[in-house]
Amino acid sequence: MRLRCDLLQCCFTGTSSNGVIQIKGKIFPYLILAQATNNFNKRNCLGKIGLKNLYYGKLRDGCEIVIERVSSNDKRQIFQQFLNEILVSNILDHKNLVTFRGYAFHHEEFLVAHEYLSNGTLAAYLECEIQHNKCTLPLLTRMEIAIDIANALSYLHKHGIIHHNINSSNILLDKNMCAKVAGLHLSRKLPEDVSVNATSIVSISSGIAKNCVYIDPEYVSHGRVSTKNDVYSFGVVLCDLISSKLAKYWEGCDRESIAALLGRNIENQALDKVLDPRTGFQSDHKIMQVMTAMAELALNCMGFPQEQRPNMEQVLDILNGKRLERYKTIEAFRIFDYADLRKATMQFHPDRILGEGGFGSVFYGKLQDGLEVAIKRFHNMRENSLKQFMNEIEILRLLHHRNLVSLYGRSSGEHNELFLVYEYVPNGTVSRHIHGDFGLSRSQPDYVTHVSTAPAGTNAYMDPEYFQTGRVSYRSDVYSFGVVLFELISSKPAFWRDVPHGEAVGLAKFAIIKLLNNTLKELVDPDIGYDSDKDVTEMVAAVAELAFQCIQCPKELRPSMKQVLETLEGIKKGTWGFNQIT
Structure with a gap:
């Protein structure tokens, strides 16, 4: 079957003056996509989903993309799916839908290019989290991912489109862990005269795996098509999120439906069998309440018959309500009044600023009871700031360690500003003691000794692999710690300008x-x-070698922080020298 690009363009009739919808994405020459992927090199392959091979690519302008490369003997089916994906991606634009970049043809192949999201699929992220015992996603991050997916589905349904392929492999995560929905090739457009909540009886699409745990059983057994098919699939994705385990791996899933398994555990008050224990639900009643509510919502989404299920707008309202409830019920620390924080900082006087950061400024403050504090004042209440505010609370309120700065509390939120109140550490930063705080250029009062989070130079601490790809890893912290070790033995800053050339130099x-x-x-x-001191010479050489190992690339060559700690303790005791590290 010979295909021409003008054939594709004339397939999209619409309301424009000439009756044709303009395609937003480019028609790429095949050679451009081949060059972007090093001729579809195996190293660029991100994996395979169904008949699609996914490749990472970088265009000449630096734009990072993912290329779906599809070929099959059933050309009619593949071509229809290809058209579906381009049509839906082209005419709909939403922050939680993967952005369409363009398409190409090559002999019997169809190629679609999308934006690249550095944290990959939700499925891969959860599987990696379990396999490598990574720190689990905070509860609020899970809720944000669920809300992002619900937003995308609600948007599609309002436009009369059923996704028909919602699963954790079609949920992509960007560097900020925001979720975007992909995989629109199996989507269906409802006829204009059919209600969004109506149900139709159709033949089952050949591209859908009938035994897939995410597929609505009513669609498989009776061909019942409606937006409630997506609601069912969303319920299964919620199961993935609350358990950190793909539903197909749930114990007993090979014998009965995921809905039956979840329902029985809820009824028997045995949710601990499916919830991820690393979320802290066993020791925090509030977390357990929210996790239980999410489990019950998942069960409602998988209800029978379809008519018993909520629509995605209702699902979104429930999730937003639970997020707000979680925000309001986070406890175990004080709620500070705005007037008290203002008074403690002399009306947020510039002389009280301890540091500046991407999300806000940190002020020195003294409360009425004499307690000295560091108060972080966020720049605004936009979505990213609110997420950062909530993440800091969610993580730090659960962690207590003598080497972590304590979080005392937050603002009441009544003044439409966000504040976090931290322990004040009077001796200030390591940076200030060994080479002066290069993040602050003006002279400071005596009490200004706290951490500076000024962005200038902070890239010098950042793992190059994280900077380039946005992929989150424990090993990124190891890299940053290695830079700090070099600071400690050299008394040099992590970043400086060479004199007289003015060139940037990284430690x-x-x-x-x-x-x-x-x-x-x-x-x-x-x-x-x-x-002058042989013991110091050996100790410094050992620390330098350890720091060198910490900044190795690729990151897999770096030690873990547990190994780093054991090495440092050995160096301190004189039982672990330079030769032993190498």
Whole structure:
């Protein structure tokens, strides 16, 4: 079957003056996509979903894309799915739908290009989280992902489109863990005269796996098509989110439906068998309440018959309500009044600023009871700021350690501003003590000793792999810690401008050069006794080697923080020297 690009364009009739909908994406020459993927090199392959091979690509302008490459003997079916995906992606635009970039043909192949999202699919993220025992997603992040998906589905349904392929492999996560829905090739457009909530009887699409745990059984057994098919699938994705385990791997899923399994555990008050224990539900009643509500919502979404299920607008309202409830009921710390915080900081006087960051400013404050605090004032109440505010509360309220700055509380929220109140540490930052706080250029009062989060130079601490790809990993912290180790032995900042050329110099790169050239002495601060004390010489050499290992690329070569800690304790005791590290 020969295909021409003008044939594709004339397939989209609409309301424009010439009766044709203009395609937003590009028609890519095949060679451009081949070059972007190194000729579809195996190293660029992100995986396979159904008949689609997915490849990472970078265009000449630096734009990162994912290319779906599809070929099949059933050309009519594939071509119809290809048209579906391009049509829906082209005419609908929503922040929680993956952005369509363009398409191409090549012999018997169909290629579709979408935006690249660095954290991959929800399915892959959850599986990796379990396999590598990664820190689990905070509850609020799970809720935000569910809300993002619900937003996308509600939007599609309002436009009369049934997605028909909702599963965790078609949910993509960007670097901020915002979710976007993909996989629109099996979508169906309801006829204009059919209500969004109506049910039709149709033949089952050949592209849908009938035994897939995400597929509505009523659609499989009776061909009942409606937006409630997507509601069912969304319910299964909720099961994935609350358990951190793909539903197909639930114990007993091979014998009965996921809905029956979940329903029985709810009825028997045995949700602990399916919920991820790392969320903290066993020790926090409020978390258990929210997780239970999400489980019950998932069960309602999978109800029989279809008419008993809520629509996606109702689902979205429930989730937003639970998020707000979670926000209001986060406890275990104080709720501070705006007037008290204002008074404690002398009306947020500029002289009280301890540091500046991407999300806000940190002020020194003294409360009426004499308690000294550090108050973070967020710049605005936009979505990203609110997410950051909630994430800090969600994570820090659960963590208590003598080496973590304590979170005392938050603002009441009545003044339409966001504040977090932290423990004040009078001795200030390591940066201030070893080379002055290069993030702050003006002179400061004596009490200004707290952390500076000024963005200038902070990229010097950032894992290059995270900076390039946005992929989250424990090993990124290991890299940053390695840079700090180099600061401690050199008394140099992580970033400076070379004089007189004004060139940017990163401590990590500088240290690597000195180590490889066997000129460690040129890196080390002469005031720490490197030349005069043999024990100091051995200790500094061991720390330098450890720091070198921490900043290795790729990240898989770096030690874990547990290994780093054991090594440092050995160095301190004199039982772990330079030769033992290598």
